[in-house]
Amino acid sequence: MGNYSAMPELPEVETTRRGLAPHVSGRRIAALTVYEPRLRWRVPDDLPAKLAGQRITGTGRRAKYLLIGLESGTLLVHLGMSGNLRVLPAGTPRIAHDHYDLLLDSGKILRFNDPRRFGSLHYATGDPGRHPLLAELAPEPFDAQFDPDYLWRIARGRRASIKQVLMNSRLVVGVGNIYASEALFRARVRPGRGARSLTREEAGRLVKAVRAVLSMAIRVGGTTLRDYVGTDGEPGYFRQKLYVYERAGKACRVCGTVVRRVTQQGRSTYYCPTCQR
DNA sequence: ACGCCCTCCTGTTGGC
DNA sequence: TGCCAACAGGAGGGCG
Numbered sequence: 212m213g214n215y216s217a218m219p220e221l222p223e224v225e226t227t228r229r230g231l232a233p234h235v236s237g238r239r240i241a242a243l244t245v246y247e248p249r250l251r252w253r254v255p256d257d258l259p260a261k262l263a264g265q266r267i268t269g270t271g272r273r274a275k276y277l278l279i280g281l282e283s284g285t286l287l288v289h290l291g292m293s294g295n296l297r298v299l300p301a302g303t304p305r306i307a308h309d310h311y312d313l314l315l316d317s318g319k320i321l322r323f324n325d326p327r328r329f330g331s332l333h334y335a336t337g338d339p340g341r342h343p344l345l346a347e348l349a350p351e352p353f354d355a356q357f358d359p360d361y362l363w364r365i366a367r368g369r370r371a372s373i374k375q376v377l378m379n380s381r382l383v384v385g386v387g388n389i390y391a392s393e394a395l396f397r398a399r400v401r402p403g404r405g406a407r408s409l410t411r412e413e414a415g416r417l418v419k420a421v422r423a424v425l426s427m428a429i430r431v432g433g434t435t436l437r438d439y440v441g442t443d444g445e446p447g448y449f450r451q452k453l454y455v456y457e458r459a460g461k462a463c464r465v466c467g468t469v470v471r472r473v474t475q476q477g478r479s480t481y482y483c484p485t486c487q488r
Numbered sequence: 489a490c491g492c493c494c495t496c497c498t499g500t501t502g503g504c
Numbered sequence: 505t506g507c508c509a510a511c512a513g514g515a516g517g518g519c520g
Contacts, residue, residue, distance in 0.1 A: 218513065251496070251515085275514075292513050293498080308498090327497040329514065344516085371491065379491095380515070388513065476492070478513070 219290040221352070221385030222428035224275045227296055231321060232270045234298040235279065239266050239316040247310040251291060251331040254311065258334055262286075262313075274348050274384035278339060285339040291329025297322050349382050352421050357383055363414035366406040373409055374402035374475055377421070386421060389456050390428070392481045394420040396454045401487045402480045403473065427452065455481035 219227070243262045248254040262281065271278035277296075279286040288296070301320050311332065313321040323330065335342040350356040365382050366373065376382055377391045386394065395402045397420035400413050409417070431452070454464050459472035459481060468485040 220514090289514080291497090291515095325497095326499070327513085329497065369490085375491080378514095477494095479511095 218292050218387065218389065219275065219294065220387035220390055220428075221272075221275055221425055222390075222432075224277055224290060225272055225429050226432045227290070228270050228272050228277050231296055231298055234317070234319060235267045235313075235315065235321060236269055237267065239264065240281070240313055241316050242314040243311060244314065245311045246305070247328070250310060250325070250328050251289070252333070254332050255334075258332070261334060267315075273340070273345050274351070274380060275387075276345065284334055284336040285342075287331070287333040287335060287339065287342060287344060288323070289329075289331040291325055291327060291331070293327040294323060294325035294330035297324070348380055348384050350384070352383055352385055352425055357418060357421075359411065359415035359418050362418055363409060363411050366409045366414060369406040371406055372402060372475060373400060373404050373406045373417075374480055376406040377417075383421070385425065388478050388480075389453070390421070390424050392456045393424045393454060396420075396481075396483060396487060397424060399487050401484075402475065402482050455483060457481065 240262050241264075243259040245254050245259065248256070261284075265281040265283060268280040268282060271280065275289060277288040277290070279288065290296070299320050299322050301314060301318050303320065303322070305322075306324070308326045308328075309322055309324050310328070310330075311323050315321065323332070333342065333344065335345075339345060350361075362383070366376055369376055371379075374391050374395060377386045377394065378388070392402065394417065398413065398416040400409070400417060455470050458470045461470055462468070463470055463483040463486060466483065466485045468483050470481055470483055473480050473482075
């Protein structure tokens with residue numbers, strides 16, 4: 212399997228945000244240096260000039276976008292599926308796939324590394340929520356709006372599977388491939404079920420499960436696959452808590468049944484045929 | 489409106 | 505042992 216890296220989902224992004232916030236909040240950007248602008252979208256040539264000298268007002272997160280608030284706008288940082296941000300002393304030698312540095316007035320740099328270059332860097336002026344990448348996003352899983360009624364209602368109107376619904380960022384954001392499988396396991400719902408077959412009770416269990424699995428992952432610092440590290444170099448420990456993800460052929464941790472792997476829309480899905488109905 | 493597929497990218501893996 | 509195709513996946517874009 213090629214997941215040598217973090218596959219940053221919502222918990223990994225939130226872990227990154229919390230790790231770097233104390234290092235960047237209130238600092239001034241001395242310079243942005245772009246070594247490789249060809250990310251998911253090309254980093255604009257004029258971005259360094261726009262950022263230089265600006266104070267960082269704070270950090271935030273929307274879906275899997277890390278937001279860095281500046282005096283005159285907001286940086287939208289996406290980690291893609293192999294990206295990470297590290298806080299390092301200025302002058303630290305670059306390694307392969309280091310693509311840009313934000314030099315801070317503290318003498319530290321915020322360095323972005325991303326082997327697959329699926330990550331991105333955007334700058335929004337004005338309300339970042341109006342930026343095209345954020346404007347159409349669904350509620351956060353921890354929003355009050357994402358409740359059993361909401362999930363049940365949208366699921367009933369869909370022909371797609373329940374796993375597809377969970378992973379559709381126009382319906383609910385932040386649930387990627389790992390946590391979709393894990394949440395469905397905890398809710399005891401089979402991932403291949405048609406979303407419209409979800410009962411009201413199952414919708415309730417699923418809302419709880421999504422929130423539980425995400426908040427637990429945030430609490431322990433994300434999922435370690437191969438070499439995931441947060442901004443301070445500490446690995447995440449959620450991998451140890453996985454019930455089904457990447458456990459095909461192994462015994463279910465609850466009932467002992469062999470965990471299955473199936474493919475849905477080209478993505479791996481894992482489930483226990485006994486625990487999940 | 490919805491659902492599905494394609495695309496971007498590169499390190500790792502497995503088959504021959 | 506070495507080569508190479510397949511695979512992994514977030515998510516926007518496009519198409520039917």
